[in-house]
Amino acid sequence: MTEPGRTGVLDGQQVSSAPHRESMLAISDVAKDYLRGRRTLVQRLRGAPDERAVVHAVDEVSLAVDRGEVVGMLGPNGAGKSTLVKIIATLLVPSRGSVRVCDVDVLAHPRQARRHLGVMLAGDRGVYWKLTGRENLEYFAALHFVPSGQIRRRVGEALEEVRLTGSADEYVERYSTGMRQRLNLARALIHEPEVLLLDEPTSGLDPVSGAEFRRIVRGLRQRGAAVLIATHDLAEAEDLCDRIAVLDRGRIAFQGSVDEAKTLVPGSSVLTLEVEGADLDTAEVAAWLSAHFRVGLVERHERSVRARLYCESTSDLMAELPGKLHAAGLRAIRTEAGRVSLTDVFFSITDRRAGGGHGHPQ
Amino acid sequence: MGIRSDLPLHAWALVAAAKREWRVARRYPDVFIGAVAWPVVTPVVFVFQARASMGHGTPHRSGQTIPTDSVHLAVFLYLGWLVASWLALLLTESSASLSGQRVQGSLETTLLSPATRLTLLFGLAPVLLVTGALSYIAVLLALVLGFGAHIALSSALAGGLVILLAGPTLAAIAAAAGTTTLFMRRSGGLVDIARALSVTFCGFTAPLAIMPTWAAKIGRLLPPTWTVDTLRDTIFGGPSKTDWPRLSLLLIGTFLVISALSLAAFAAGEQRGRRSGTLGGV
Ligand SMILES: Nc1ncnc2c1ncn2[C@@H]1O[C@H](COP(=O)(O)OP(=O)(O)O)[C@@H](O)[C@H]1O
Ligand SMILES: [Mg+2]
Numbered sequence: 001m002t003e004p005g006r007t008g009v010l011d012g013q014q015v016s017s018a019p020h021r022e023s024m025l026a027i028s029d030v031a032k033d034y035l036r037g038r039r040t041l042v043q044r045l046r047g048a049p050d051e052r053a054v055v056h057a058v059d060e061v062s063l064a065v066d067r068g069e070v071v072g073m074l075g076p077n078g079a080g081k082s083t084l085v086k087i088i089a090t091l092l093v094p095s096r097g098s099v100r101v102c103d104v105d106v107l108a109h110p111r112q113a114r115r116h117l118g119v120m121l122a123g124d125r126g127v128y129w130k131l132t133g134r135e136n137l138e139y140f141a142a143l144h145f146v147p148s149g150q151i152r153r154r155v156g157e158a159l160e161e162v163r164l165t166g167s168a169d170e171y172v173e174r175y176s177t178g179m180r181q182r183l184n185l186a187r188a189l190i191h192e193p194e195v196l197l198l199d200e201p202t203s204g205l206d207p208v209s210g211a212e213f214r215r216i217v218r219g220l221r222q223r224g225a226a227v228l229i230a231t232h233d234l235a236e237a238e239d240l241c242d243r244i245a246v247l248d249r250g251r252i253a254f255q256g257s258v259d260e261a262k263t264l265v266p267g268s269s270v271l272t273l274e275v276e277g278a279d280l281d282t283a284e285v286a287a288w289l290s291a292h293f294r295v296g297l298v299e300r301h302e303r304s305v306r307a308r309l310y311c312e313s314t315s316d317l318m319a320e321l322p323g324k325l326h327a328a329g330l331r332a333i334r335t336e337a338g339r340v341s342l343t344d345v346f347f348s349i350t351d352r353r354a355g356g357g358h359g360h361p362q
Numbered sequence: 363m364g365i366r367s368d369l370p371l372h373a374w375a376l377v378a379a380a381k382r383e384w385r386v387a388r389r390y391p392d393v394f395i396g397a398v399a400w401p402v403v404t405p406v407v408f409v410f411q412a413r414a415s416m417g418h419g420t421p422h423r424s425g426q427t428i429p430t431d432s433v434h435l436a437v438f439l440y441l442g443w444l445v446a447s448w449l450a451l452l453l454t455e456s457s458a459s460l461s462g463q464r465v466q467g468s469l470e471t472t473l474l475s476p477a478t479r480l481t482l483l484f485g486l487a488p489v490l491l492v493t494g495a496l497s498y499i500a501v502l503l504a505l506v507l508g509f510g511a512h513i514a515l516s517s518a519l520a521g522g523l524v525i526l527l528a529g530p531t532l533a534a535i536a537a538a539a540g541t542t543t544l545f546m547r548r549s550g551g552l553v554d555i556a557r558a559l560s561v562t563f564c565g566f567t568a569p570l571a572i573m574p575t576w577a578a579k580i581g582r583l584l585p586p587t588w589t590v591d592t593l594r595d596t597i598f599g600g601p602s603k604t605d606w607p608r609l610s611l612l613l614i615g616t617f618l619v620i621s622a623l624s625l626a627a628f629a630a631g632e633q634r635g636r637r638s639g640t641l642g643g644v
Contacts, residue, residue, distance in 0.1 A: 034639060086639070089474055093636045114476040121642070125467025130386045142378030143475040145371040187471065 023100075024116075024226035025065040025088065025195050030097030031250075032058040032083050057083040058094070059250035065195070065226040070217060072241035073230045074346060080250040081230035082122055085199045088228070089119040101195050115145065118193030122200045122230075124180035126187070129173040133164055133183050136172060137190055144191035158186040161216060177204040185216065196220060196227045202236060214240050234342035244342070246349050253349045261345040266294040267310025270344060271317050274334040275325065278303045285330070292324055293317075297347045304333060308344060368476075375477035379485030383459070387489045397451065397493035398500040405443040408567060409436050436509040437597055442566035444501045445590040448494045449532055449560055453553045456536035457543035459486050464544060470642040479628045483541065483621070487533035491526070498525050513597060520601035521593050524609075528589040531613045534620035535585065541624050545631030560586050585616050 035052040058080040065071045075081050086092040088099055090110040099106040102116040127136045137155040146154050159165045162182040172180060181204045188196060198217075202210045217240055220227055231237055237244055238258055246254040246261070254261060262268075275285065285305045286298040296308035311317040314337035325332055387393055409432075460482060463469040472482060502518055505511040539553045560566070563573075563581035570578040570587070581587045588609065595603040635641035 032639075083639070091470060091473060091636060091641055092639055093633075111476045114474060117474070119471075119474050121467070121470060123467070126471035128382065128386075128468050129466060130389060131382065135382070135385055139378050139382045140471070140475070143375050143472065143477045143481065145368070145375070145476060148374055 023064040024067050024102055025063075025228060026100045027061060027063045027084070027088065028098050030058055030061045030084070030087060030094045030099060031056065032080075032087060032092065033095045056250050058087065060097070061247070061250070061252050063228075063245055063252065063255070065228050067194075067226055068221050068224045069243065070221050070227040070229065070241050072237035072244040073228060073247055074232060074234065074237055074244055074342070075230075075247035076232060076350065078249075079247040081247055082199055083250075084247070085119070085121070085197050085228070085230055089117060089121075089197055090114055115191075116194050118188040118191065118196045120184050120188040120196075120198045120201055122203070124177050124184060124204055127172055127180060127183055130171065132169050132171055133175070133179075133186075134159065134168040136183060137186055140187045141190045146191050154190060154192075158190050161189065161219075162186045163212060178206060178209050181205060182209065182213075185213070189216075189220075194225055196225055198227065198229045200231055201229065202231070202233060210236065234346055238342045246346065248350050254345070258342065261342065262340050264348050265296070265310055265340045265344045266348075267312060268340060269311055269314045270296070270338050270340050271309045271311060271314050271321075272306065272334070272336040272338065273309055273321070273332055274301070274304045274306045275330045276304055276333045277330075280305050280330075288328055288330075296344050308347075310340070310344070372478045372480070375475070375481050376484065379481035380488045383486045383489050393451070393455065393489065393493060394496055397448075397496045400447045400451075401440070401444045401497045402500050402504045404447065405436070405439045408439050408443070433505075433509050433511050434598075437505055437511055437513075438569075438594060439567060440501050440505055441593045441597060442590055444497055445528075445564070445586055445593065446561065446566040448490075448497055449535075449586050450557060451493060452490050452532050452536035453539050453556055455490060456486055456533070456540035457553050460540045460544045464642075467642060469544075473632065473641060479625060479632070480621075483537040483624055483628060484533060487530065487537075490533060490536070491529040494525050494529055494532075495522070498522060514600060517597050517600050520596045520604070523606075524589060524592050524596060527610055527613045528585065531585045531617040531620070532589070534617050534624060538620055538624040538627065541627045541631060545627075545634065560584065563587065565590060585613065588612065 034055040034057050036055050037052040039050060039052055061080075061084060063071070063073075073081050073084065083092065087094045088101065088106065090106055090113055093107065101113045104113045104116065106113040127133075128139070131139070134155060137158055138151055141151045141154055142148070156165075159168045162185050164179065164182055164186065167175065167179060172183065175183065181201070185198075185201060188198070202213050205213060214236070217227055217229070221242075229237070229241065241258065243255070243257055244261060245252050254264065282298060282300045282305055286295065286307070289295045289298065289307055289309070294310040296310060298305065298307040309317060318335060318337070321332065321335070460469070463472065463482070469482070473479075498521065502513060502521075506513060535556060539556050543553055563577060564584055564586040565573070565581055566586075570581050570591075573581065592604050592609060632641070
């Protein structure tokens with residue numbers, strides 16, 4: 001996406017030569033409260049008390065994404081990722097706080113902000129099933145003010161970018177989920193926006209398409225775009241993101257680099273231990289383990305309990321493990337040494353918030 | 363970067379929306395087939411019914427004669443059904459298009475764009491203008507070939523002009539109805555009300571003259587009534603019976619007013635959806 005002669009919004013603004021970094025996306029103290037439940041017309045007319053529960057979907061979140069930066073927003077289901085994406089995308093008005101995109105106040109000037117934003121909402125919805133891929137992109141290009149003389153070329157490029165050129169003239173209803181998702185990505189990129197919001201962009205993609213997607217995002221970073229990716233795929237975030245923010249129940253639980261995040265885990269290495277027993281009490285095993293080791297996620301499997309143990313040296317840990325297990329009447333059926341990953345970070349952050357217990361019994 | 367300097371961009375977006383709907387309609391031409399079939403087939407029953415119940419030559423108390431001659435009656439009813447079925451199509455298709463886009467999720471992605479929401483309100487209008495024209499031609503052919511009606515070319519062309527002038531106004535009514543359907547979830551919104559109103563008051567099947575005075579008064583305020591009245595005047599009496607500048611002004615004026623109201627209603631609905639988080643739901 002960087003060949004010369006291109007008249008996109010990012011022309012002549014390559015990051016590599018930029019002397020300073022600037023925030024293209026700045027969110028400060030954003031909160032969104034939803035009302036859950038219904039208030040019927042009768043209740044309203046009677047003036048009955050409002051009994052709808054308030055859900056704090058996003059709670060005082062501040063976050064910035066710089067030019068040429070890819071930030072991962074991680075969090076379990078219901079953490080508030082999509083809500084935040086929609087707030088930035090002008091589809092939702094926050095209850096409090098402010099959002100700026102390329103120095104435009106999103107709340108005061110949503111129409112203006114939309115020109116700088118490329119948004120991929122969650123799922124493969126959002127395109128017209130009864131049109132072809134190409135027709136979809138032509139429509140959205142015009143809608144995003146791509147000059148009419150450039151639409152053909154831009155659509156061709158975007159199709160090429162997401163590798164859909166071969167099926168461009170097929171109807172979208174015949175596309176696979178992954179193809180529709182790639183078309184959605186092309187749609188988000190069609191006007192070469194400076195800020196990209198991608199909500200779980202790879203959830204429907206196979207590994208090959210996932211790798212393709214990461215290639216595209218790296219290209220965007222190179223071009224100087226600011227990219228915010230909401231995901232719960234930790235490996236992907238680790239591979240792609242310059243920085244991550246972990247969202248948990250609407251709040252930012254951690255923000256920083258992937259390496260910084262890893263320091264939250266008590267140890268640099270991890271040993272995955274699987275102890276035999278279909279009738280083991282997961283909570284009991286977890287309690288015993290945490291009395292003797294630094295323990296992360298403990299999960300119940302069909303015939304075993306699996307735990308992640310943290311340490312500085314896996315060989316030292318492996319040496320002391322059999323004796324201790326034997327004393328407790330446990331038998332290891334598998335041990336596997338590895339490096340600390342974002343899974344561990346994620347677990348240690350969200351678990352701490354949950355009250356510090358171990359082992360979400362599954 | 364006000365809305366004025368962006369005007370060509372918004373206009374281009376509007377063209378793209380029309381093109382999008384046109385492509386879908388071309389792929390699923392049943393909307394065109396319906397436009398030809400309905401107004402031709404439905405009135406036949408009414409013509410016979412009316413013929414049977416009215417007998418011959420009934421001068422009415424208001425002095426306006428109800429057309430009793432068989433060909434006259436056919437022309438009268440056919441033109442009424444032409445406007446009635448066209449309006450029904452406009453109303454149902456416009457709200458089906460908007461609601462369908464919401465379910466499909468493309469409404470939300472469209473709202474992500476900076477383009478005017480007129481793209482959503484009027485994208486379908488050109489297709490529906492074509493269906494109106496097709497219906498009109500089909501009705502003329504049915505009258506001439508099926509009932510042996512003598513329709514002067516000048517009358518036929520002037521009637522076509524009525525269709526062209528009324529199209530945007532009726533499309534605006536449909537856009538208003540579609541907007542309320544979209545934002546008042548799970549309800550027919552104004553579509554059912556508009557259909558009922560038009561059938562009751564617009565003189566599609568009976569002249570306003572035989573209605574109670576209050577009903578006729580309401581009827582005369584409604585653009586579909588002007589449309590059907592002018593069509594009948596033109597076909598029966600030629601183009602000279604109509605005050606064209608007055609009609610054009612009236613239709614264009616109401617088009618602008620209703621469009622502005624629809625746009626405001628859409629903006630209000632969108633804003634409410636942006637607060638409650640319900641823009642994308644199914
Ligand atoms: N329109 C809505 N009305 C009420 N509650 C909502 C609405 N949308 C989302 N929520 C709630 O807000 C919370 C955050 O949801 P969401 O942002 O979709 O999370 P995530 O994308 O991280 O899975 C959830 O508890 C969800 O149920
Ligand atoms: Mg989500």
